[in-house]
Amino acid sequence: MQLDISFIWTAFRQILGAIPTTLSITAVSVLVGFLIGAVTALARLYRVPVLSQVSSAYVTFIRGTPMLTHLLLIYFGLPMIIDGLAGHFGWSFRSASIPMIGFAYISFSITAGAYMSEVVRAGLLAVDKGQTEAAHSVGMTTPQALRRILFPQALAAALPNLSNSVIGMLHGSTLAFAVSVVDINAKAQIVASTNWKFFEAYLAAALIFWGLTVLIERSSAWIEKRIGAYNRGGVA
Template identity: 75%
Template sequence: MKIDPSFIWTAFVNLLSAVPTTLLITAVSVTAGFVIGLITSLVRIYKVPLLSQIAAAYITFIRGTPMLTHLLLIYFGLPAILDAVSSQWGWGLRSSSIPMIWFAFISFSITAGAYMSEVIRSGLMAVNRGQMEAAYSVGMTTVQALRRIVFPQALAVSLPNLSNSVIGMLHGSTLVFTVSVVDINAQAQIVASTNWKFFESYLAAAAIFWGLTLLIERLTAQLEKRINLYNRGGVA
């Protein structure tokens, strides 16, 4: 096999058009997943009847099955459910009108929520329980104590693992090609198929993913520095 170094740059430039799609999928899934993870972690910590058991089952199932399986279950199952409900109630909505990327949003958000739930829960449990009691003693409500005292400290503890979750979702976004969404990896395959220079195209894709990963790590380091400074009572 003869490598064409000049085509690596050509492929790199062509792949840049798919970067926004990859970043959008990652951002939406991580944001929604964080909200899901926060809710499920609080439900489990405070042992809310029934909901805590449902949350535990959800986390166990998602963590015990592959990410690609989640995507395919949503891709094939959700349209069938939506069309059946729409027909039953006479709605005009049809699954065929839903953009393919929305299936990725839903699936990856559910996946990210399960993994982030454990990260957030471990961070919350790492905060000394005495701080909640101290907050109650000065008249704070549970919500105020969580928001002003517990969450900032838990975030500082959880940030490295949350960063790993973001990177994991960035890399996992390459699975969207299975539902016909063109991300960086899918674009690399399209570019390579024109002249069969797959090695060069995927090398360019790897360089982009590496750069995005380094950027996430750098942003995390800066955020961790500011949070730790704030927790020490300094000026952020």
């Protein structure tokens, strides 16, 4: 068996078409997961009755179970719930109307939410408590202090962890193939199945993932540099 260099380039070009699917899964899961994580983190930090206990249980369960398990639970469980409710209330909507990628969006967003919760919580804990007291002393409410003072500083402190979470979700998006979503890794398998050159195809996929990861790292470093210049009073 010999390495087919030319097929690596052929596979690379064919796999490029799957990049938008991978990026959309990553973007949706990170954005929705961040919103879920922010709410969860605030509920835990401010010890909101009931919600804080639910949030802690959610984070513990999601972080304690595999990402693929979440996807399969959503894939098999959500249709049961939707079709059951539709039958009971007479809705016309059925689970068959949900595109396969929709299950990936929902599942990965829930997964990302638990990990983002810890990222946001760590960022908020890194901000000096005196910042909150200073905000209250000038008449700001807690929501105003969070929006104007705490969250900007927390995001700056949490940026490295946030970048790692984005990369983790990018790589985790390969699991979407379990529900027939054709992402980069799945496209590599499809391309390789035509002539059984799996090593070359997966090598091409690895190069694409590596390039996307480097792009995320560079973007994160650029944003971190801009935030650092702003915090020092320089020109951002």
